[in-house]
Amino acid sequence: MAQDAKIALITGANRGIGLETAKQLGKTGVTVVVGARSLSAAEETAAQLKADGIDAYPLQLDVTSAADRTAAAKFFADKFGRLDILINNAGVAASTGFEPVNSQVKDDELERIFSTNLFAVVALTRELLPLIKKSPAGRIVNLSSILGSNGLHADPASPIYGFKSFAYDGSKAALNSYTIHLAWELKDTPIKVNSAHPGWVKTEMGTDAAPMEIPDGAKTSVALALLGADGPSGSFIHLGQQLPW
Ligand code: NAP
Numbered sequence: 001m002a003q004d005a006k007i008a009l010i011t012g013a014n015r016g017i018g019l020e021t022a023k024q025l026g027k028t029g030v031t032v033v034v035g036a037r038s039l040s041a042a043e044e045t046a047a048q049l050k051a052d053g054i055d056a057y058p059l060q061l062d063v064t065s066a067a068d069r070t071a072a073a074k075f076f077a078d079k080f081g082r083l084d085i086l087i088n089n090a091g092v093a094a095s096t097g098f099e100p101v102n103s104q105v106k107d108d109e110l111e112r113i114f115s116t117n118l119f120a121v122v123a124l125t126r127e128l129l130p131l132i133k134k135s136p137a138g139r140i141v142n143l144s145s146i147l148g149s150n151g152l153h154a155d156p157a158s159p160i161y162g163f164k165s166f167a168y169d170g171s172k173a174a175l176n177s178y179t180i181h182l183a184w185e186l187k188d189t190p191i192k193v194n195s196a197h198p199g200w201v202k203t204e205m206g207t208d209a210a211p212m213e214i215p216d217g218a219k220t221s222v223a224l225a226l227l228g229a230d231g232p233s234g235s236f237i238h239l240g241q242q243l244p245w
Contacts, residue, residue, distance in 0.1 A: 005055065006135075007080045008225060009033045009072070011063050011124070012090030014041040016203035017143070020218035021087060025225055026054030030085065035061035035072070063090045063120035073127045082134035085225045087141045088121040093205045094168045102166045110167050117171035122178060138191035141224045142179050144236065146197045148172025151244035176236055176245055183234030192233035196220040197243055 008025050012018040013034035022032045026049055034049065034056055036042035042058035049056035059075060061068045076083045092113055094101065101109075121142060132138035147169045152158040176195050183193040201217030202210040220239055224231075236243045 006030045006084040007033065007076070007082065008085035008087065009035060009059070009076070009083060009128070010087045010089055011035040011061060012037075014045045016205065017198050017201055017214065017217045017221065018087070018089040019045060020214045021089060021221045021225075022049060022056065023052065023054065024215075024218050024222045025085070026052070026056060028222075028226065030225075031055040031057070031080075033057045033059050033076075035059045035063070035090070037062045063088075063124055064115050066123070069120075069124050069127045072124070073131065076128065076131045081131075083128055083131040084135040084137065085139045085141070086125065086128055086132060087143070087221055087225060088124065089141075089143045089221065090116060090120070091143055091205070092116045094165045096165065097207075098163060098165060100162075100164045102164060105167050110170075113167045113171050114174070117168070118174050118178070121175060125182065132191060133189065136190060137229065138189075139225050139227060140182070140191065140193040141221050142175050142193070142195045143221065144175050144179070144195035144197055145169075145172045146200075146238065146243060148174075148176050148195075148197075149236070149244050179236070180234050180245075187233065190229070192224075192227055192231055194224045194227075194232060194234070195236040196224050197236065197238040199238060 008030050010018050010022045013022045014036035022034050026032045034045045039060040046056040046058040061072050150173050152160050179193055179195040198217040198220050199212040200210045201212045
């Protein structure tokens with residue numbers, strides 16, 4: 001590891017946008033810690049990145065596990081003494097896909113989706129914030145979605161007007177609210193907190209119907225992770241453009 005290399009944690013880094021984000025960040029010289037639900041998946045991912053010349057470390061991190069989150073904080077404290085970049089990438093989709101399930105959404109579906117997409121992000125960030133505060137320029141990127149935009153959902157002319165599945169959309173809208181609140185709390189620090197919409201990307205979640213390839217889908221996360229001191233905080237960004245909340 002280069003002496004001055006930034007340290008990043010990417011959650012859900014074993015596939016999809018998370019894996020590609022780790023790859024692209026690693027290629028810029030960032031040391032990437034790849035979080036995955038199972039240790040074997042994390043180890044396989046880190047080995048794959050290392051073979052590509054990237055400084056990568058595996059970390060078993062089921063973001064919904066309090067024990068894993070505490071162990072993650074201990075890992076960064078012991079190994080690096082700080083964390084520069086946290087990418088809250090892990091997320092789950094509705095079990096009904098893009099079907100418009102709203103009034104009929106089940107309690108267990110709401111709990112499952114909010115647990116991963118919101119509660120785990122808040123809890124992991126709380127656990128890691130003391131280490132991010134030790135970074136000279138901490139960056140937190142929350143993987144949201146255009147489907148979390150209340151403004152666009154309320155607009156009959158918007159492209160997402162007909163794509164309403166409350167559990168997922170509501171989890172990302174609440175995540176956006178968290179981004180705004182955390183950015184406000186940290187406004188007098190060097191830390192920047194932003195929500196990213198990656199695009200509609202060809203992953204397991206995005207399906208083959210998505211128009212965007214995975215390398216492009218990671219670009220927004222990578223750009224927000226590497227923001228300079230003059231970059232925004234408390235924004236909702238897709239490829240450099242602010243989206244409506
Ligand atoms: P994906 O291909 O389905 O990958 C999801 C990743 O999250 C996997 O690595 C998965 O791990 C991990 N994950 C899920 N629950 C986890 C948990 N409890 N702990 C740790 N990891 C967990 O999804 P993706 O398309 O790359 O999406 C990445 C992020 O972008 C998500 O937050 C998603 O909501 C957001 N997003 C995606 C799109 C899109 O079009 N693809 C659009 C807008 C927003 P396992 O392999 O163990 O399941």
